[in-house]
Amino acid sequence: MTQTTETHGAPAAGSGGAQSAEAAGAAAGSRNYPELRLLIDGAWSAGAGGRTEPVLDPATGAVLGHVPLAEAADLDRALAAADRGWRVWRDLPIEQRTGVLRKAAGLIHARAEEIGRAMTLEEGKPLTESVGEAHRAAGQLEWYAEEARRAYGRIIPSGPGEELSVVRVSCGPVAAFVPWNFPAGGPMRKIAAALAAGCSIIIKPSEETPASSVLMAECFQQAGLPAGVLNLVFGVPAEVSAHLIPSPVIQHVAFTGSIPVGKLLAGLAAAVMKPTTMELGGHAPVVVCEDTDPVAAAKACARGKYANSGQVCTSPSRFYVHESHYDAFVEAFVAASEAVRVGNGLDEGVAMGPMANARRREAVHELVEDARKRGARVLIGGELPDGPGFYYPPTVLVDVPEDARILHEEPFGPVAPILRFTDLDDALERANALPYGLAAYGFTDRAAVADKLVRGFEAGILSINHCGGSVPQAPSGGFKESGHGREGGAEGLDGYLVTKRVSHKLAV
Structure with a gap:
């Protein structure tokens, strides 16, 4: 195993110039790290209370920036925006919706180097992995833009004078929570499926790796996504989940993370009878x-x-x-x-x-x-x-x-x-x-x-x-204590759709 000692690297034990290397890395990182904000109802803000938390470069320990933490008032605005945004988004023709998603995917592809650099700064993975993850996130969105057109219902044979059918419609606003290990791919697995199904979403990525989500959210705005359909918040995790999950606006909860936290969030959702998608830990x-x-x-x-x-x-x-x-x-x-x-x-x-x-x-x-x-x-x-x-x-x-x-x-x-x-x-x-x-x-x-x-x-x-x-075209998920529900594939839409049975007596 070898460890690099270049300007941005962690110097080996006893190497000279360690302080100057760290300082240079911190200075270069801060110049290229984007401004961190909340996105609520189509507008960027620093949050109502002015609270922030430092974001660290794991390669040097230097502070890259400060992420704003949402207050209850911010979360209430996000909930109201998600409710309004859903009612607009669900009623758009499918070609118009998928067109926005495909355009956003193209913008993410175009900005993959920028997103990847921010990802490496805040999470630490090699730049080639980060850029590849940004492209895969865009690819996931592209795949779901197509799969959204195949969320089929069906006609069931019935008696004369009656039409019996099944239709699948978006469930409503979604609250989603993701960890820090895949700063682009993790959020996109929730965002792509929710938006493809016609839902709006309030997503809370990790406060330790916020920039990747901020940059992708900018791409959705540039693609013409209506205000309120995608809301991006950061905050104290327990405060945000306790506020969003019980809200009557939220109709589905999606989480990726540890088993103990997953059980806690699933319990909050179960108390108000809300379905969940849980992709939890493994070994x-x-x-x-x-x-x-x-x-x-x-x-x-x-x-x-x-x-x-x-x-x-x-x-x-x-x-x-x-x-x-x-x-x-x-x-x-x-x-x-x-x-x-x-x-x-x-x-x-x-x-x-x-x-x-x-x-x-x-x-x-x-x-x-x-x-x-x-x-x-x-x-x-x-x-x-x-x-x-x-x-x-x-x-x-x-x-x-x-x-x-x-x-x-x-x-x-x-x-x-x-x-x-x-x-x-x-x-x-x-x-x-x-x-x-x-x-x-x-x-x-x-x-x-x-x-x-x-x-x-x-x-x-x-x-x-x-x-x-x-891969986006196939389902992923666990069982036993590793969670329930699936992400990816046609199955990935299931958690964001409600199945309605329609019995229609024909006029005589």
């Missing part, structure tokens, strides 16, 4: 079978593990490797980990940036230390580096005991515990032992074994022979 198992190439599998797993510094709900996080391939897999995984270049995401050639915040790095290190104390061996990484920023190195653990916390708690970081198995049924039992059920991965060259994995994994997102991410 994705990987099963590497005896009939596959362990070196190829290790390289694929390492790419998946270190994407976004492991800060992905679907990140592969428990590796069960058949004993016949264990040594070869571990050797190849360690080699792939050593080759990962860690540094500021703005620097050329960086493959993994810092973690998004200090608390996340501390939580990951606690899990590594717990495993180490229980007898696990650290083959690479596992130490907090010196210097500014929230960096944590690619880390590989072996001989991890079953009672180690890292095998039971979502690590959400660049740490890979690798374990042996001898029997596939036992591996599946261990893979399914946790209350999580979001993603799972398997590597095999036999169709029959692949079928057994697909049928046996208790997860909603399955990948065989790769660790790829979500």
Whole structure:
């Protein structure tokens, strides 16, 4: 593992000029970081109370800007705007609605470099990942602009003189909450589906990564989205959710984040009988079978593990490797980990940036230390580096005991515990032992074994022979405590539509 020391990077321990490098990075970052505002009823504002919160560059710890925090009065204005905006948006002809969405997608594509740079500054991921995420967010919007035209109803055969039909209509204003790990893709999964279905939306992205959403919201405005259809707010999370969810204006609640917070928000929604879409945490198992190439599998797993510094709900996080391939897999995984270049995401050639915040790095290190104390061996990484920023190195653990916390708690970081198995049924039992059920991965060259994995994994997102991410045309989501509902695919519209049965007696 190498760490960059260029102007914007985190200097290595003992390197000269660390202070000047940090200062230069902070100055460059602040010059390119956009102004942060709330968008309510088509107008940008700093919020009624003037409260703000600093946004930090995770590569340096420097302050990039200050995000405004909404007050109750701001949220009430957003609710009223969303109610008015929905009544306008739902009644527009579908071609007019989808035209706005396609235009917004084109503007996001055109501004992907700008959005990506802001994303790297505030979240830390490499610039190539950030720009790619901005393009994927636009692609998701493009896909839903087309899928909106296929939210079909149906005619049901009935008796003479009666027409029985099913129609699907937008459910109404939506409240959505997303975390910091995908500052463009996360919000867009909610925005694209809601707007495609004809809903309005109040979305609260993370206060730690606000700029990406601000820039995308500007694109929607430039595309001609009516005022009030998209409202963007930031604030104290508990205050915002407690205010929005019980409001009679809100008809659906969508959340991506941790299981404890998801349960809290689902409880608030259940108290007022509102449906929810919950995409919650995971602890994705990987099963590497005896009939596959362990070196190829290790390289694929390492790419998946270190994407976004492991800060992905679907990140592969428990590796069960058949004993016949264990040594070869571990050797190849360690080699792939050593080759990962860690540094500021703005620097050329960086493959993994810092973690998004200090608390996340501390939580990951606690899990590594717990495993180490229980007898696990650290083959690479596992130490907090010196210097500014929230960096944590690619880390590989072996001989991890079953009672180690890292095998039971979502690590959400660049740490890979690798374990042996001898029997596939036992591996599946261990893979399914946790209350999580979001993603799972398997590597095999036999169709029959692949079928057994697909049928046996208790997860909603399955990948065989790769660790790829979500795509807009197919549904993603979990079960057990990893949530309910689906995002992406035709199924992604379901939470934002109400199904009506219409029985029409024909005049005689």
